[in-house]
Amino acid sequence: MQKFDSIRPYYDTEVNEGIRSCLHHPMMKAIMNFTFPDMADDEWKSQLSRTHSIRDFQCNFLYHSIQQVLKKSSDGLTTSGFEKLEKNTSYLFISNHRDIILDTSLLNVSLFEHGLVMTASAIGDNLVKKDFLLKLSKLNRNFLVQRGLPPKELLLSSKLMSEYIGQLLLRENRSVWIAQREGRTKDGNDATHTGVLKMLGMGSDEKHLMDYFKKIKIVPVSISYEYDPTDALKMPQLMAEAKAEIYVKEKNEDFITLLSGIIGQKKRIHIHVGDVLNKEIDTLAVENDNANKQIQALAQAIDDSILQSYKLWPTNYIAYDLLHKTNTYSAHYTSDEKSLFERRLEMKIDMTNPLMVEGFLAMYANPVVNKSKYENQR
Known part of the structure; x- marks a missing residue:
């Protein structure tokens, strides 16, 4: 499937080479020393060198990294709804989005602990411009969302991504995580952009779009942090928008935000996974025969699930x-x-x-x- 090479994560056959190319990078040392503070460098290097699949890398290394993040910068993670999901089954998780790395990492930790299929997860290519971060994202089963393209190229890129998501869900039995909108929510108002659903529908070979959305099993995900570790970092963009100004990011802003999200204090965190939206899709397909109205109604159904099950903190x-x-x-x-x-x-x-x-x-x-x-x- 060479057509997906520009956006896909590593195949398992490429994992060991990818790891070995990162083995002596100072950021890999920082991650491993944080994850295994009592382990000698030679030991984790030896273990990494013997890793040949994404699952092994995630379960033996990244899972423990996230546990350390939770231990050092939170008062714990709670979950609800996972018991309703079926094992060995792929789902399309459409989620509200607060933190660049943690939202999807915590979902995968929860899926792993419940014995469920973990996700391939969308990540903006603007976040992985550094070679090490790109390799790490490929080792974590991230696929790239290409940002800042002119309209014609954006259309082709969206179609490619849609086909890839369909390939994962329907032919590889791999769950997928995608945010309900481009970028993280800055103002606390979680809303599904219809453009995301239109992109997903591009890969459909069904006569009726809603039949495709039923087939890929959409599950809304609601994640809430008691303290948003990047709250203050979101303010400059919010201020610019309030004044109707164009916001231009600082050079290393994405990386600083990424790091702050990981090490910043979060206190309590909760993830809720909703029901598969089959009944809702059946209802809106009957009520509307216009594709645009169906997509708007589906976006509303996703919002209803996310907002109703959002965990409110003090x-x-x-x-x-x-x-x-x-x-x-x-x-x-x-x-x-x-x-x-x-x-x-x-x-x-x-x-x-x-x-x-x-x-x-x-x-x-x-x-x-x-x-x-x-x-x-x-």
Whole structure:
């Protein structure tokens, strides 16, 4: 399948060569020393040298790296919904997106621990421009989303990616993770972009698009962090958007954000996987015969699942009350939790800038607003 060579991860036959080419890189040493602090360098190098598959690399090394991240920068990961998934079955996980690396890594840790098929995961090629990061992403079963292309090339790239996702799901029995929109959510408002669904549909050979979406088994995923480790780093872009300015990233901004997401404090983390959207797809296919309306309705069904099952933390309720100068949700947090959050706010951002304060608080408060819409419907 040479047509996918520009975007695919390593085949297992290429894994050992990929590992050996990274073995003496200082970043590999940093990762392994972090993961196995009591292990001599010669020992992990020897173990890596004997690794010949992505699964072995993920299970024997990266799994332990993520456990160390959780141990050192969180108060633990909880999950729900995984027991409903079937073993040896591939799913298309469409997820809200908070953190570049951790969202998909934590999902894979959870899938592995539940004995389920792990994912191939989409990653923007802008994040892996450095040779080591590209190789590491290929070892972690990432496939590339090509960014910043002119319209004609973007169309061809989207079709290629759609075909590759179909190949993974339907012929290789490999689950796939993709974010519900391009880039991470900066303002706490999780919404599925119809463009993502249109891209996925490009690979369909079904007469009716909704039949294809049923076949690939769409599962919405909701991930929430009590503290977003990159909250302050998201502020400059939010401020630019608030002023209707074009935001230009700093040279190493993506890499700094990637690193901050891994080592920054997250406190508690929760991942919920929803039900396969078969019933919803059947319903919207009956209600609409227009393909665009069907896609919009499917995006809404994904949003409904993600927002309803989003785990709200004390930080979300505190931010809502601070933003709206109210005590509406005071029963959901303690005075100590509120003081801690206020201290974080003061340390992270310029308190003399009301726009920045509002943006920071809204990032945490918006999930409360979004979830309350569903609470009110009950």
